[in-house]
Every structure is written in C-alpha cells, then in structure tokens.
Amino acid sequence: MSVDRVGGQHIRGMTASPRSAGTRRGVVRDVDALREQRMRAADMFEAGCQQVDVVNALGVTAQAASRWYHRWQAGGREALVGAARLGRRSWLSDEQLGEVEAALLAGPKAHGFSTDMWTLARVADVIERVTGVRYSPTQTWQILRHASAGPGNDRPDALRSATTRRSRHG
Structure with a gap:
C-alpha cells in the first residue's frame, strides 16, 4: 500500500490512473472534453469532495x-475554464499556409531544383523562401501531414506526393 501526500492530506492505496501510466504519443486531446472534466471537478469541490474523490471519480492523476x-x-x-486550444500557435497564418501550398503545387523545378521530387529539405527551403520562417524536417513533415490530411481532403496529387516521400537529403 502506498502513501502519497496531496494537498496536505495523506492518500493511502492510491495508484496511478491508466491515463498517467501510458505514453502521450498519438493521444488526441479534445479541448471541450477536458474543460468538461475540469468543470465536473469544480462541481465536486463545491460539493465538498476531496482531491482523492476527484482522482477516483474522474480517473485523473493526483497531480491534476x-x-x-x-x-x-x-x-x-x-x-478551471482553460484555453480555447492546445499546443503552440502556428508561426504561419492561414494566408501564409495557402501561399506555401500554391508554391508547392508549382513543383520543385519551379523553385530551381534539378528534379521533380520533393524532399523535406526542399519543402523547408520553399517554406522559408515564401514566409521567411525556417522549419526543421520534423516540423516540415507535420505541416505537410496537416495540409494533406483531413476530412474531405480534395488536394491535388502534387501536394499529396510531397507528403509521401521522406528524405534527409535536399
């Protein structure tokens, strides 16, 4: 039996919730669902419940x-209302993303590259030329995945092809 100290109180027998034991990779965080969970916790606090009751009832960590x-x-x-969105704000506006998309759809040769194949390094170069913002290969990949994936996506094959080839070379 473990004894933890939370908020000045001893909590006996508390184990980590299944949510805290796993990895966060691939977890989709719904802003509204998280806000609703915090509002349920507020209701419980207002009703005189203790933190351990919130942990057990909502399946959250003692830290939360x-x-x-x-x-x-x-x-x-x-x-406890929280933010309207999660994560860091994008460095690029929707308008800039549209400009990047148009530039990518023109193809690699239109930007002075010798072949007609996109690489992450080439895409990052084009993004920097168009917007003045330099992204790492990982960030570039995330931008491409976001731009080419999504419900009802009808993007041309030229942009989609930029997301299918991952290369470390320019």
Whole structure:
C-alpha cells in the first residue's frame, strides 16, 4: 500500500490512473472534453469532495486534481475554464499556409531544383523562401501531414506526393 501526500492530506492505496501510466504519443486531446472534466471537478469541490474523490471519480492523476483544486480555490470555476486550444500557435497564418501550398503545387523545378521530387529539405527551403520562417524536417513533415490530411481532403496529387516521400537529403 502506498502513501502519497496531496494537498496536505495523506492518500493511502492510491495508484496511478491508466491515463498517467501510458505514453502521450498519438493521444488526441479534445479541448471541450477536458474543460468538461475540469468543470465536473469544480462541481465536486463545491460539493465538498476531496482531491482523492476527484482522482477516483474522474480517473485523473493526483497531480491534476491538486492543480485543479488550487486553481479552483484561488479563482473559482472560471480558473478551471482553460484555453480555447492546445499546443503552440502556428508561426504561419492561414494566408501564409495557402501561399506555401500554391508554391508547392508549382513543383520543385519551379523553385530551381534539378528534379521533380520533393524532399523535406526542399519543402523547408520553399517554406522559408515564401514566409521567411525556417522549419526543421520534423516540423516540415507535420505541416505537410496537416495540409494533406483531413476530412474531405480534395488536394491535388502534387501536394499529396510531397507528403509521401521522406528524405534527409535536399
């Protein structure tokens, strides 16, 4: 039996929730669902429940329950509303992404490359030329995946082909 100290209280027999034991890779985080979970925690705190009750009822970590409790104490329900979106804001606006897409659709040769094959290095070069923002190969890949994937995607094959070849060479 483990004994943890959370919010000045001893909690006996608490184990990590299944959500905290796994990896975050590939987890889709729904902003609305997370907000709803924090609002349920606020309801429980208002009803006099303890942090351990929130952990058990909502399947969250003790750390999350503690953080929510302290925010709730300091600012009430409003302090638990949270952000409208998750993650870092994009460095590129939608307009800039459209310009990048148009540039990519023109093909590699239109940008002075000797062959008609896109590589991540070439795409990153084009993004930098068009927007002035330099991305790493990983970031470039994420931009391409986001641009070419999605419900109802009807993007031309030229852009889609830029996402199918991964190369470390320019």
